[in-house]
Amino acid sequence: MADKIATREAYGKALAEFGAEYDNLVVLDADLAAATKTGVFKKAFPDRFFDCGIAENNMIGVAVGLSLTGKIPFASSFAMFAAGRSFEQVRNSVGYPRCNVKIGATHAGITVGEDGATHQCCEDIALMRTIPGMVVINPADATEARLAVKAAIDYNGPVYLRFGRMAVPVINGEDYKFELGRGVKLADGDDVAIIATGIEVEQALLARELLKNEGISASVVNIHTIKPLDSDLIVAEAAKCGAIVTCEEHTVIGGLGAAVCECLSEKRPTPVLRVGVNDTFGRSGPAKELVSYFGLDAASIAEKAKAAIALK
Amino acid sequence: MDTKRLGELKEIARKVRVGIIDAVYSASSGHPGGSLSIADLLTYLYFEEMNVDPSDPKAEGRDRLVLSKGHCAPGLYSALAQKGYIPVEDLKTFRKTSSYLQGHPDMKHTPGVDMSSGSLGQGVSVSCGMALSSKLDGKNNRIYAILGDGETEEGQVWEAAMFAAHYGLSNLCWIVDFNGLQIDGPIAEVMNPAPYEGKFSSFGWNVIDADAHDFDSLEAAFKSARECFDRPSVIISRSVKGKGVSFMENNVAWHGAAPNAEQYEIAMKDLGERA
Numbered sequence: 001m002a003d004k005i006a007t008r009e010a011y012g013k014a015l016a017e018f019g020a021e022y023d024n025l026v027v028l029d030a031d032l033a034a035a036t037k038t039g040v041f042k043k044a045f046p047d048r049f050f051d052c053g054i055a056e057n058n059m060i061g062v063a064v065g066l067s068l069t070g071k072i073p074f075a076s077s078f079a080m081f082a083a084g085r086s087f088e089q090v091r092n093s094v095g096y097p098r099c100n101v102k103i104g105a106t107h108a109g110i111t112v113g114e115d116g117a118t119h120q121c122c123e124d125i126a127l128m129r130t131i132p133g134m135v136v137i138n139p140a141d142a143t144e145a146r147l148a149v150k151a152a153i154d155y156n157g158p159v160y161l162r163f164g165r166m167a168v169p170v171i172n173g174e175d176y177k178f179e180l181g182r183g184v185k186l187a188d189g190d191d192v193a194i195i196a197t198g199i200e201v202e203q204a205l206l207a208r209e210l211l212k213n214e215g216i217s218a219s220v221v222n223i224h225t226i227k228p229l230d231s232d233l234i235v236a237e238a239a240k241c242g243a244i245v246t247c248e249e250h251t252v253i254g255g256l257g258a259a260v261c262e263c264l265s266e267k268r269p270t271p272v273l274r275v276g277v278n279d280t281f282g283r284s285g286p287a288k289e290l291v292s293y294f295g296l297d298a299a300s301i302a303e304k305a306k307a308a309i310a311l312k
Numbered sequence: 313m314d315t316k317r318l319g320e321l322k323e324i325a326r327k328v329r330v331g332i333i334d335a336v337y338s339a340s341s342g343h344p345g346g347s348l349s350i351a352d353l354l355t356y357l358y359f360e361e362m363n364v365d366p367s368d369p370k371a372e373g374r375d376r377l378v379l380s381k382g383h384c385a386p387g388l389y390s391a392l393a394q395k396g397y398i399p400v401e402d403l404k405t406f407r408k409t410s411s412y413l414q415g416h417p418d419m420k421h422t423p424g425v426d427m428s429s430g431s432l433g434q435g436v437s438v439s440c441g442m443a444l445s446s447k448l449d450g451k452n453n454r455i456y457a458i459l460g461d462g463e464t465e466e467g468q469v470w471e472a473a474m475f476a477a478h479y480g481l482s483n484l485c486w487i488v489d490f491n492g493l494q495i496d497g498p499i500a501e502v503m504n505p506a507p508y509e510g511k512f513s514s515f516g517w518n519v520i521d522a523d524a525h526d527f528d529s530l531e532a533a534f535k536s537a538r539e540c541f542d543r544p545s546v547i548i549s550r551s552v553k554g555k556g557v558s559f560m561e562n563n564v565a566w567h568g569a570a571p572n573a574e575q576y577e578i579a580m581k582d583l584g585e586r587a
Contacts, residue, residue, distance in 0.1 A: 026448075050444065050479070058437045058471035065441020068427065070372075071448075073441075089434055089468075097419050097428040 004167035007198075008106040010142035011163045012037025014149035015074060015104075016044040022153060028063055028075045030056045035165075036076040036106040056081045060089040060101070067100040072153055075101060079108035079162060083124035094158045095131040102152045102159045103128075108138075109249035110277060110294055111166035111199060113287035120282030126254025128160040129227050135180065136227040138162040138248075138256075140201035141171045144224055147178035155180060164249070166287040168199050171222075183230035185237075189219035192305045193237035193244050197223045197256045200247035200275070203291070206298035211305055218305055226256050231263045238270040243308040245273050247301055249291075252276035271311035273304045313528050321527050324394055325355040329556045330583050331390030331403045337576045339407035342415070345566040347387030349491040349524065349551040350458060354391035356530045357456060366396040369423040375453050376426040376442050380435025381460035381489065382416040383568070388425070389413055397424035433466030435459070436486060440476050443484035443544070454538070457486045462494030464505040470515065476544040477516030484544040485537045489524065491553035493564045508548045518543045524551030558582050 019025045019041055026048045033039035033051065042049035052059035056077050063073040075082065082105040083090070094101045105124060112120045128136045135155065139145040145163060152159040171186070186201070187208055196204035201222045208218045221237055223230060238244055244264065246257035257274030264270045277294055291297050313321075328351045336342035358364065362375040379388045386406060393400040398413075405411035412421040416430030426442075429435040439457035446453055463469060476484050488508060496502045505511070512519045518540040522533035530549075537545035553567070554560030557579045571579055580586045 052475060055471035057468045058475055061434050061437020062441035065438040066445050069442050069445035071445055092431040093434045
């Protein structure tokens with residue numbers, strides 16, 4: 001595996017890269033450019049970068065105005081503020097008129113680390129998924145983050161992009177193809193399907209190895225686009241394996257796990273166990289330690305996988 | 313303004329008011345008070361001030377208007393109808409399930425509506441984005457937003473006010489419909505946003521006073537805004553809530569209520585539709 005890189009880093013670089021190609025790409029931030037990495041774009045295209053100050057709700061509205069006049073705005077802040085504080089602005093000003101606004105939310109989930117619960121947003125996927133027409137993407141690595149930015153630019157409509165603070169391995173190779181709304185099967189298996197998103201894709205792959213040592217065959221699917229959900233792939237995995245484990249760095253309420261349960265309960269009822277933040281707030285600590293603390297690590301996934309198989 | 317033009321504008325504004333009452337009466341709900349208070353303002357904007365063309369509602373270089381106080385959709389729809397964007401008879405479908413005329417403006421389905429609005433405080437931010445975009449492109453068009461006086465109690469309004477001044481959006485003009493009443497009562501009692509002059513001035517805005525029901529005053533105000541090249545402008549438009557309908561004037565009960573059949577007839581008489 002290549003060096004570790006945070007998806008927020010890839011986001012900032014991608015904005016600068018595609019900013020050269022798209023004259024109408026503009027970037028907004030709310031006094032967090034150094035952290036969200038939109039500062040990389042700011043350095044490359046200072047005339048198309050607008051700091052909105054610590055005023056996220058106004059930033060979302062400004063992005064809407066820019067989108068209605070031919071620009072492709074990326075509005076960035078931490079997930080807590082972009083999706084949390086500004087939920088209603090995103091719902092009414094972006095979602096309802098279906099504006100071509102891209103929300104680049106970084107520092108999602110508990111791997112924010114030491115800053116703790118007030119800044120660890122584990123509810124953003126749930127919030128954004130309820131808005132009609134909103135596309136929700138949670139990239140697993142730097143490769144996917146870059147391609148997700150490109151896909152968001154090429155898609156005409158609102159997109160929520162979720163990035164992380166913690167450096168993570170690059171899983172996908174240079175030939176990786178990203179398709180909006182299409183999941184990616186990373187490994188085949190028969191006994192249980194592990195369906196993961198974001199940084200949990202890496203843990204899912206590690207869990208597969210742990211299970212393999214115990215003679216259990218697990219498939220691993222990366223669902224980078226949580227909405228629209230690739231229900232065909234999920235139903236196919238359910239049909240083949242008969243047991244599912246979902247993994248996300250997000251509350252188990254309303255996120256990927258919920259989306260998979262909603263899909264399968266209607267199309268192919270199958271036992272599903274969810275790995276995620278269990279209806280609790282985050283806490284301070286080194287990001288990597290928190291992954292284990294909240295039961296999001298490979299060992300926890302492997303245990304859940306065995307429990308899911310027992311439900312068959 | 314010459315007498316002939318003044319007479320024409322007054323007649324258009326009268327028809328805008330008739331349309332407001334028709335819409336709200338047909339729907340048995342809606343917001344007549346704040347719609348009537350901006351009827352003259354909307355008339356001035358659409359028939360004197362703004363560079364817009366109803367035959368090409370999405371023309372790229374057009375001036376744009378965001379009705380940030382979106383609950384006054386009857387006023388906007390009626391002005392759009394007088395201007396020729398939508399048929400006047402459609403006003404009677406307002407708020408009906410099968411109608412495109414939603415309770416609050418929906419830009420996706422109503423020609424001439426530049427932004428969906430209704431959640432207070434949000435439209436003004438959108439107007440900032442539009443104005444910034446025009447500046448970026450070196451366009452000469454102007455962006456307008458109408459906000460309620462009660463709406464200025466929303467914190468987002470002041471986030472947007474800070475933004476507009478910071479980026480020198482001189483192509484942006486807000487109009488505060490200062491009728492002094494909000495749902496729970498007089499704004500001075502509910503949550504007093506006064507004084508506007510000092511607040512907006514200290515936020516870096518060009519502040520202009522106007523009489524919302526005097527076209528000469530509006531003309532002077534918009535001229536003053538157009539001649540300010542280094543700051544955004546805000547017109548504090550002193551208005552009468554319910555203006556033009558005797559029993560609705562300065563009565564907060566008509567913020568969001570529809571007249572009954574008897575009241576409708578009185579309103580039509582007040583507006584010169586009946587002998």
